[in-house]
Amino acid sequence: MAELSSGGDGGKGGKKRAKKQSTRVDMTPLVDLAFLLLTFFVLTSTFSKPKVLRMIFPEKLKDPINQKAPEVKNGLTILLVENNRIFYYNGALDKTTVLLETDYTKDGIRKVLIERNAAMIKQLFEYQKELEKIPTADTAGKNKVLAKVKEAQRKSTLNVIVKTDDKASYRNMIDMMDELLITQVAKYYPVDEGFMALEKTLVQSKIKS
Numbered sequence: 001m002a003e004l005s006s007g008g009d010g011g012k013g014g015k016k017r018a019k020k021q022s023t024r025v026d027m028t029p030l031v032d033l034a035f036l037l038l039t040f041f042v043l044t045s046t047f048s049k050p051k052v053l054r055m056i057f058p059e060k061l062k063d064p065i066n067q068k069a070p071e072v073k074n075g076l077t078i079l080l081v082e083n084n085r086i087f088y089y090n091g092a093l094d095k096t097t098v099l100l101e102t103d104y105t106k107d108g109i110r111k112v113l114i115e116r117n118a119a120m121i122k123q124l125f126e127y128q129k130e131l132e133k134i135p136t137a138d139t140a141g142k143n144k145v146l147a148k149v150k151e152a153q154r155k156s157t158l159n160v161i162v163k164t165d166d167k168a169s170y171r172n173m174i175d176m177m178d179e180l181l182i183t184q185v186a187k188y189y190p191v192d193e194g195f196m197a198l199e200k201t202l203v204q205s206k207i208k209s
Contacts, residue, residue, distance in 0.1 A: 074157045076116055078109070079195060079203060080176060082167035087203055088112065099202040104175050113183035116158055121184050123152050153186035160188040165195055165203075 079087040079099075086109055089097050102108040114121065127149050134141040162176055173190065180188045195203065 073159070075159045075161060076112075077161045077163065077199075078176065079199060080162065080164040080168040080172045081203060081207070082165070084169075084172060085207075086176075087206060089202075093196060093198055095198075097198070097202065099206055101206060104172075104179070109176070110179050110183060113160070113179060113185060117156075117183055117185055120152065120156050120158065120186065124149065124184055127152070156186040158185060158187065160185050161191055162188060163191045163193075163195055163199070165200075 075091060077089055077093070081087065084104065086102050086104065087099050088102065088109070089099050091097075102112055127145055130145050131142060134145065160180060162173070162180075164173060177188075177190075
């Protein structure tokens with residue numbers, strides 16, 4: 001509040017006048033407070049993680065067309081071709097290989113992957129129930145369960161190989177990666193070297209039929 005002058009005759013007619021005070025505000029404490037708040041929020045906030053697809057490419061073959069494909073234990077090879085068509089076969093590729101066709105619906109490739117990965121899905125479901133029973137503050141308990149999840153994924157026996165021809169769309173590959181994530185497939189490998197000779201023959205015969 002303004003102070004009143006206590007002098008004798010502080011003006012004409014003996015009227016007392018209010019003493020003028022400086023209106024300057026010291027902003028230094030406010031600047032310090034702003035920097036303290038900024039530092040606090042930067043240190044306590046969680047930065048958004050980049051959204052990327054996990055892509056693991058196998059070692060390239062010297063002659064992808066004529067060279068014999070490596071044998072993959074409990075393997076499932078998926079072939080993506082034009083017009084949103086999907087073909088797949090089980091196990092190693094040879095003259096007895098049976099090529100099957102499916103689609104991108106939930107009753108198509110997703111059903112195939114769920115059937116092949118049923119054991120892993122069941123195991124992960126059990127671990128999820130364990131996590132739900134652990135209190136939020138029990139970080140050690142959660143980490144213990146998550147370690148079990150990683151170990152189960154490491155020991156997974158299902159290996160899925162995804163191949164595309166030169167006419168398959170980029171969207172087809174993205175949709176396929178989504179299906180692999182939805183069905184909890186732990187080991188999948190996109191191949192960018194095209195189809196092997198026998199794979200091309202099998203696909204062409206299916207397309208023509």
